[in-house]
Amino acid sequence: MPTQAKAQSIDELTEKLGRATIAILVQTQGLSVKDMNDLRKKMRDASVEFKIAKNTLLRIASERNNMTELDTSIFNGQTAVAFGYDDEVAAAKAIVDYTGNSKVVVLKSGILAGRTLSAEQVEGIGKIKGGKNQIKSEVVGTIQGPLSNVFNVISAPMRELCYVLQNHAEQLGGASAE
CATH class of the missing domain: 1.10.287 (Helix Hairpins)
Structure with a gap:
């Protein structure tokens, strides 16, 4: 039985996943606070919402959004999610640009139209x-x-x-x- 805070997080993630045109999962483990703030600022400038989330809560939110074709094995390790609501290409480009310049942030995968994208596919979208x-x-x-x-x-x-x-x-x- 999830706690009230977890239930609210699940509801929030469900809403964000349902509204997002693309969700990109990255690993930010080892990123300093200064670099994390810089990453968040760059995402805001690109109109991308950036949130750190628990994998279990993300998996439950994806199930609530009926993302049956989603490979749930992408929800492992430390995960941060970039939600792009308007332009899939701009969101992918912002993440790919940042991960290309960062030695710590790693692009894990993505979710587009309820389907799993590999890190290479997200990079391909970002290079358009x-x-x-x-x-x-x-x-x-x-x-x-x-x-x-x-x-x-x-x-x-x-x-x-x-x-x-x-x-x-x-x-x-x-x-x-x-």
Whole structure:
């Protein structure tokens, strides 16, 4: 039977996991207080919520969020969680940048759409140029370019016919005015 404080922590983690688009697990064991404060500041600047959590409470929170495809073996060792609510790429980029410069902080894994991400997959997401909106715009551009070309090819004969009819009408109008 969990204590009242643990029950509140579970409820809080359940809410955060349910709301987060990505959750990245890192190990911060051995990090000094000054470095931990620096890490928290960098996460706040990147709009990422950073919290140290007990593995058992994280596992229970993931179960409450029906994350059935989640590999619960990721909940081991000392764990801190970075919750990204808006942009998965920006959150991963902030964590990957920090772990790349830190000799103590280790990237463990991540949770995206209720599925487990390996540390390599989180690093891959963090190395994507731009952010979520840039990726969306590139996809739209990739789709829009060929569609625009198809539209132009299909509408060209009708457009040319309209130009011919307009020129002919102008010639007839010009001949009657004389």
